[in-house]
Amino acid sequence: MSLLLYNGKFYGTDDAEWILIRNGVIADIGKGALPDATRKINLDGMFVYPGFCDSHTHLSNIALMQSNLDLSRKTKDEIFEMIKNESRKKKIVIGRGWDESNWKDAKYITADEIDSVCADIPVVLVRECGHLATLNTAAMKKFGIVRENGLIFEDEVGYVLKNVERNLDIMAAIDYALSRGITAIHDFANTVIMRKYFELWRKNQLKIRVMLNFYRSGYHAVRKLGLVTGFGDEFFKIGGLKLFADGSIGAGTAATTYRDGKTVSPLMSLRQLRAYVTNANSRGIKVLTHAIGDLAIETVLRAYENTSGNRIEHFELATDEHIERIGESLVCMQPNFLKWAARGGLYEKMLGERWLPLNNAYRKILDAGHKLLFGSDGMPLSPLFGIHYAVNSPYEAQRISVDEALDAYTRGASHISSRLGKIKKGFLADLVVLDRDLKDRAHIIDAKVVYTIINGAILYSNISL
Ligand SMILES: [Zn+2]
Numbered sequence: 001m002s003l004l005l006y007n008g009k010f011y012g013t014d015d016a017e018w019i020l021i022r023n024g025v026i027a028d029i030g031k032g033a034l035p036d037a038t039r040k041i042n043l044d045g046m047f048v049y050p051g052f053c054d055s056h057t058h059l060s061n062i063a064l065m066q067s068n069l070d071l072s073r074k075t076k077d078e079i080f081e082m083i084k085n086e087s088r089k090k091k092i093v094i095g096r097g098w099d100e101s102n103w104k105d106a107k108y109i110t111a112d113e114i115d116s117v118c119a120d121i122p123v124v125l126v127r128e129c130g131h132l133a134t135l136n137t138a139a140m141k142k143f144g145i146v147r148e149n150g151l152i153f154e155d156e157v158g159y160v161l162k163n164v165e166r167n168l169d170i171m172a173a174i175d176y177a178l179s180r181g182i183t184a185i186h187d188f189a190n191t192v193i194m195r196k197y198f199e200l201w202r203k204n205q206l207k208i209r210v211m212l213n214f215y216r217s218g219y220h221a222v223r224k225l226g227l228v229t230g231f232g233d234e235f236f237k238i239g240g241l242k243l244f245a246d247g248s249i250g251a252g253t254a255a256t257t258y259r260d261g262k263t264v265s266p267l268m269s270l271r272q273l274r275a276y277v278t279n280a281n282s283r284g285i286k287v288l289t290h291a292i293g294d295l296a297i298e299t300v301l302r303a304y305e306n307t308s309g310n311r312i313e314h315f316e317l318a319t320d321e322h323i324e325r326i327g328e329s330l331v332c333m334q335p336n337f338l339k340w341a342a343r344g345g346l347y348e349k350m351l352g353e354r355w356l357p358l359n360n361a362y363r364k365i366l367d368a369g370h371k372l373l374f375g376s377d378g379m380p381l382s383p384l385f386g387i388h389y390a391v392n393s394p395y396e397a398q399r400i401s402v403d404e405a406l407d408a409y410t411r412g413a414s415h416i417s418s419r420l421g422k423i424k425k426g427f428l429a430d431l432v433v434l435d436r437d438l439k440d441r442a443h444i445i446d447a448k449v450v451y452t453i454i455n456g457a458i459l460y461s462n463i464s465l
Contacts, residue, residue: 363400
């Protein structure tokens, strides 16, 4: 089986006009006369790039969003209508975000009310606060809970949602990632989601390449089994331990000093963090620490001193002096976060003007000789959206070239296999075909993903073949 892509523009090649893919590998690249192939696709001048690697993502969140109804700011009647429609397509209906204070009767939804529109499949409706949910009779039966009005609180809500997570459709989220041109991901997972990935890998059903990082809840199991960072094959690799040094700017929990003078401290002390790093690294496990505020970044850089290959996630409020101290650590950032960093935006509101031209300093990091990894954090899951922000930023410390942004959004794949991340003879055929040249930086946001190809197989196409 061979596939010939011809009449295209192939990024990073010497003006190649076609590539020949055999057994998942780029077997040949050339110009002029076309070689024979089982299947030939005329690209009509379209643009081919190495497949995107989202180096920081949460597919379980995407799967949750796909499977949940958004009930915020909806009336009761609208909610009942949504349940009716959803119950025709689903085996269980989950809705989130209802708020009775918006309704005339200002009363919680009850099991009876839901039963009257949907009695045959389980329905779980979580209130906006997340501390309260209503189950219909079928859901109470499914989860072994009996309440006269169907209302459950606190831990019971957690118990039900954990069960729902077991039924999450990661495959649907993977398909969504493929539609965004993503061919590899570095995901973060709890043990429930890890199990799902292991199962897909074992059954040879993993369509996308995955580097799987795990939270503290999974650390015990990984350690016990003697798994190490990099264990796996060219489709699936064990990543590292994910830790949190702070929260987010939007929630006011990033460790920094805010506009109003309030200072938030990191979630972990230097001692705690260093203990994790030493423990994990001595077992061959790398650490990835979430650090957004300058105070969290300071703690992480100190904990990483004299180590190599550990990662700092986000690195948003890094000072020049921090950038100088990155050393052998890796930095993974989210260019799409610039959507909050514009003048008059969320970041300015929270942090004041000081950080406006200085946050997310991709340019400075590259100029200091470091490589960048880009990921979306799923907000939204779209490399093109992120690249758009990184190359069109009005601030010098942030703005990078299209080539640099593409490098940051593809190089994570090389952590999964050294034969990924480039269009090159002998490399694995993971490609994304776009209808536009990304050099046209003003229109990156309008580019459409036409094909996503992994290991030489077309796994997404927006045109019928
Ligand atoms: Zn994240």
